[in-house]
Structures are given as C-alpha cells and as structure tokens.
Amino acid sequence: MKMSNNEYSMWRLLRRLYWDIADKGERKYYFYCLISQIPSSFGNMLRARFCAKFFRKAGKNLSVLAGTRFRSMEKLKVGNNVVIGFDNFIQALGGVTLGDNVLMGPGVKIWSANHLYASSERLIREQDIELKPVLIGNDVWLAANVFIAPGVELPDGVVVGAGAVVNVKKYRPYALLAGNPARMIGVRGEQKRGGDV
Amino acid sequence: MKMSNNEYSMWRLLRRLYWDIADKGERKYYFYCLISQIPSSFGNMLRARFCAKFFRKAGKNLSVLAGTRFRSMEKLKVGNNVVIGFDNFIQALGGVTLGDNVLMGPGVKIWSANHLYASSERLIREQDIELKPVLIGNDVWLAANVFIAPGVELPDGVVVGAGAVVNVKKYRPYALLAGNPARMIGVRGEQKRGGDV
Amino acid sequence: MKMSNNEYSMWRLLRRLYWDIADKGERKYYFYCLISQIPSSFGNMLRARFCAKFFRKAGKNLSVLAGTRFRSMEKLKVGNNVVIGFDNFIQALGGVTLGDNVLMGPGVKIWSANHLYASSERLIREQDIELKPVLIGNDVWLAANVFIAPGVELPDGVVVGAGAVVNVKKYRPYALLAGNPARMIGVRGEQKRGGDV
Numbered sequence: 001m002k003m004s005n006n007e008y009s010m011w012r013l014l015r016r017l018y019w020d021i022a023d024k025g026e027r028k029y030y031f032y033c034l035i036s037q038i039p040s041s042f043g044n045m046l047r048a049r050f051c052a053k054f055f056r057k058a059g060k061n062l063s064v065l066a067g068t069r070f071r072s073m074e075k076l077k078v079g080n081n082v083v084i085g086f087d088n089f090i091q092a093l094g095g096v097t098l099g100d101n102v103l104m105g106p107g108v109k110i111w112s113a114n115h116l117y118a119s120s121e122r123l124i125r126e127q128d129i130e131l132k133p134v135l136i137g138n139d140v141w142l143a144a145n146v147f148i149a150p151g152v153e154l155p156d157g158v159v160v161g162a163g164a165v166v167n168v169k170k171y172r173p174y175a176l177l178a179g180n181p182a183r184m185i186g187v188r189g190e191q192k193r194g195g196d197v
Numbered sequence: 198m199k200m201s202n203n204e205y206s207m208w209r210l211l212r213r214l215y216w217d218i219a220d221k222g223e224r225k226y227y228f229y230c231l232i233s234q235i236p237s238s239f240g241n242m243l244r245a246r247f248c249a250k251f252f253r254k255a256g257k258n259l260s261v262l263a264g265t266r267f268r269s270m271e272k273l274k275v276g277n278n279v280v281i282g283f284d285n286f287i288q289a290l291g292g293v294t295l296g297d298n299v300l301m302g303p304g305v306k307i308w309s310a311n312h313l314y315a316s317s318e319r320l321i322r323e324q325d326i327e328l329k330p331v332l333i334g335n336d337v338w339l340a341a342n343v344f345i346a347p348g349v350e351l352p353d354g355v356v357v358g359a360g361a362v363v364n365v366k367k368y369r370p371y372a373l374l375a376g377n378p379a380r381m382i383g384v385r386g387e388q389k390r391g392g393d394v
Numbered sequence: 395m396k397m398s399n400n401e402y403s404m405w406r407l408l409r410r411l412y413w414d415i416a417d418k419g420e421r422k423y424y425f426y427c428l429i430s431q432i433p434s435s436f437g438n439m440l441r442a443r444f445c446a447k448f449f450r451k452a453g454k455n456l457s458v459l460a461g462t463r464f465r466s467m468e469k470l471k472v473g474n475n476v477v478i479g480f481d482n483f484i485q486a487l488g489g490v491t492l493g494d495n496v497l498m499g500p501g502v503k504i505w506s507a508n509h510l511y512a513s514s515e516r517l518i519r520e521q522d523i524e525l526k527p528v529l530i531g532n533d534v535w536l537a538a539n540v541f542i543a544p545g546v547e548l549p550d551g552v553v554v555g556a557g558a559v560v561n562v563k564k565y566r567p568y569a570l571l572a573g574n575p576a577r578m579i580g581v582r583g584e585q586k587r588g589g590d591v
Contacts, residue, residue: 007246007257007258008242008243008245008246008249012242013239013242013243013246016238016239016242017239019238020236020237020238020239026236026237026238029236029237030236030237032236033234033235033236033263036234037427037430038427039414039420039423039424039426039427040414040420040423040424041410041413041414041420042407042410042411042414045402045406045407045410046402046407048402049401049402049407052402060401061401066427066463067463069263069264069283069284069303081519083519086463086483087463087483089283089284089303089304091303101517101518101519103509103518103519106463106483106485106503107304107483107501107503109303109304109341109342109359111341111359115300115338117338117356117385118385118386119385119386120354120371120385120386121386123298123336124298124300124336124338124356125278125280125298125300125336139517139518139519141509141511141518144503144505144541145342145503145539145541147341147342147359147360149359157514159511159518161559162503162505162541162543162559163360163541163557163559163574164574165358165359165360174514178574178575179574179575180360180361180375180376180377180574181375181376188511188512188513188514189512189513189514189515204443204454204455205439205440205442205443205446209439210436210439210440210443213435213436213439214436216435217433217434217435217436223433223434223435226433226434227433227434229433230431230432230433230460233431266460266461266480266481266500286480286481286500286501288500304501306500306501306538306539306556308538308556312497312535314535314553314582315582315583316582316583317551317568317582317583318583320495320533321495321497321533321535321553322475322477322495322497322533342539344538344539344556344557346556360557362555362556362557377557377558377572377573377574378572378573
C-alpha cells in the first residue's frame, strides 16, 4: 500500500507552490526560511527587521536568534528589548503577547491553539481547534526548553526553569516556576539559592 | 592534544562522501536535507511524496512538516491521514508503526533503539544496541516535545501531553498521559477539564 | 508602534555583518552554519574536523552530528571517542569539559552560563550573567533531550534518561538519573530493569 505518486503528483505540487506563494500570509515563510539560520548579530537583526514587519506589534531592540519558527506572526505582539531565543517556536494563532524585557532561552515553545479531544467517539482531527491567547508579562525569563500551553498568563517578573511545562493556572508575580507540570518553587527577591534554574 | 588534521584528512573526507553517496540507504538523506526546511503546504507535500517512497508503508494524505528528521525510514510504517510535526525525529531502526489519524505536535521524538549499559565494567559504546519496536495506535495525539521510548505501545485514542516522556508500560485506550515519566491523568471522553495538555 | 525600519536600517545591518565577519570569534559561525546540516558520516567528520580546530581541546574519533549548535567553542574540551548528537546545543561560555567515550542523544543541551535574577528590583537583563563550568566524566550517556544546567558535575559512567533536567547536586559514579528535576533511580551494574531510559 505505497502512497501512489499520483496523490502528490508534480503537477499538484507545483499548483500548491503557486497557491502558497500567491497567499500573502504564507509567502513570507518562504523568505523567512532563507534567513532563519543566519548566525550572529547580523542574523539576529535581519530577522528582527523582517519579523517586525509582520508581527502585530514589535517593540524596540528586538533580537530574533537563529532557528526560530513562527506561525501566525500577525497575531504576535512583542514589547521592547525582547530576545526570542535559538530554535524557539511561537504558534500565535490564538494571540500571543510578550511584555517588555522578556528573555527566552533556546528551544522555548509558546502555543496558543489546541486540538480538542473531549469526544472519544470522533477523531481528534475532526474535532475543533481551541484558541486561547497567551500573555507573558514584563521582565520574564523563560529558560531552555520551556513549553507554554495555550491560555497561560504569566505576570511580571516570573522566571521559568529549564524544561518546565507551564499549564493554565494562577501564578503570582516574580514566581519561580519549575518542573513538568510547572509549580512554584520560590519567589524572586526572596530566594535563598543562587540562580540555577 | 588538538585533533590532528590527518585524522580527518580531506582525502578521507572525500572518500567518505563517495561511500555515503554510493550507499543506497544513506544517499537519500543528502536529498532530504535539501528539502527538509521548505515551508508551507508545498513543503509538506513534497516531503510526504519523498518519504512515502522510502517508508516501509505510507498511507494516504500524509503531511511531513518542516525540520523533521528520520533514521531508518525503511522500517517506518505510517497509516492514513498522519501529520508528522515540525522538527519531529523518528529513529525507526527497531521498527516504528503509526496508525491512522495520528497527530504529532512540534519537537516529538520516537525512538526504537537503545544503548545497553547493564555492565559497568565495559564502556557503553562497546555494549550492544537493543532494538524494540514502537506501535502507535489510531487517533493518537502526541503534543509538543513528547518523547516515546523504545518498545512503547500506545493503544487507540491516547493523548499525550506536552513534554511527556513515555516509557514502556501498559496503557489503556483513550488514556490521557502527562509528565516525566508519563502517567495517566484521565481518560478521553470522561475528562472534566477542557483540553489543555 | 511598528518597529521603525530605521532602527535596523540596511546600512546598520551591513555594518553589523562587516563587524561579525571581521571578528575572529564570530566569523567561524558563518562557515559552520553552512555545514551544520550535512548528513551522514561525511557531514559528521567534516563538522568534527572543523570543530576540532576551534575547541579548546578535541580528542580522537570525534563525531558531530547534524544540526548541532555551539557558543564559545573555544572553551569546550572534548575527550576521545565522543559523539555529539543531532541538534545538540553546547553553550560553553563558562567552560565545558566532556570526558572520553561520552555519548549524547538527540536534542541534548549543556549550558554553562546563567542569568542572575536574585533582585526583583532590577530587570533580569540588567543583572549579571553567572558562569559555572560543567564537567562530564568518562563513559557518560546523555539520552534524548537531556538538559545539563550550569555548574553540573557528572562522574564517570552516569546514564541520564530522556528528558531529564540535571541540576547542581552531588551524583555518584554510575548513577542512573531520570526526571525533571533529575534524581537517582538506580545504579549501573546493579539495575534490575532492562535499559529503557
């Protein structure tokens, strides 16, 4: 039962390429994939310049490090002095807002759309997609590999430790979060230990 | 103790390149790396067309999103309507089977080969590799960053939450799994909470 | 409040590109990004040859698999027979040492520099960066997606399970670590279960 070559015939592929490029929303990803891996400050600034044109809002002094992916860039609002880290992936379909001075480590993912699967009678792919906006406050640091689930709101000053999976919950400002699922392990400004999240 | 340039001399490198390209199993990865980052529907269909030729079995309506890696493609069986997500990595050396309507989020890894390390007397790299097939049922959703260990079998309808590390264990159909290590946190069709895994 | 095009004007971008390329430390990343995705043994050897020139120390028989990133390569010491895995990311700013026969799975990250955030009165981006060296012993296996925090020391023979987040703590030789945060779940040479981390 090999996939027949006719299913994705060359003709169908080329027509699809034409549609992608004719679509204003998709076309930019073709250009972005050409610059996505350019290293160093030049790459960071070139991507920032490009992204700022397509984000819903982009503050000053934005850095977009190499390998970063976006979906629905046009629903992403970014404050001043934000660093979007190496290999980050922001799916902004449900709306994502990053405050000022947000720092993101490598491999961070922020998601704002989810499959619904409440029914076990119907296939997940035939159930709806749920959109839930994500709000990240000012002066938040998301360390390496953090995953932010749809609907999460992080108040100002929160620090999220490496590999934490942050679900929808009430978090206090300046909370230190860690673990999968993430829970509060301290408060910034009150902690005893050094700074190794 | 710098590595001497002679260890990987240009001559040795070029000979190696020749061997890689002469090897039917390796050659395809050179082509695949050229198309691996092409965005949008065109990229998804082009990769699907390419992969379908090399998978052991490929169903209809396959999507292979950007950045995905494969090892031992020839041991991967994929059902109908499968979405292999952004930056997924499937190591199919021990055999991997994905059912129909499987959805995979970004950064999912499925592994079917493991280093053995039972002996502490011998180096891990000198011990064997263990192959254990992975079986993923129909209508399964693996959310972002999920890791599936060698030997795992997931029955139909299972949903695995973001960042979960799924080890070999008996799981019931339609289970909701989350955490590292993954444990059952509910059952699809019976859950109270929304859908945020 | 769109970012003004003047902030990252073409002139400023080109000047930045010139600075990057004029800087001996940065220039190499431009070349590295061209070879970073080359597949198979040829790619692994080509990257190893390249990296060995810039690492502080590189042993024999090094493999650097595709998609791997480095920062501060010049502070990375690597022993003999080391495999740096697919899509690994080593930030060696604070110094990173890998012993002999270290094996790294896909998606491993090793970090040696951290933001300090003890004060909640000042922005994290205005607080210092803390450098803490990482030491990985001989015959250590870091499985898929492992994160090694700044300052971690792993003795000889340690095995770290997939997705584990390893913080600074005292670990014994040949320990089996797993989870987020990582804790000891057994000892190599004494374990009962097979080898599925």
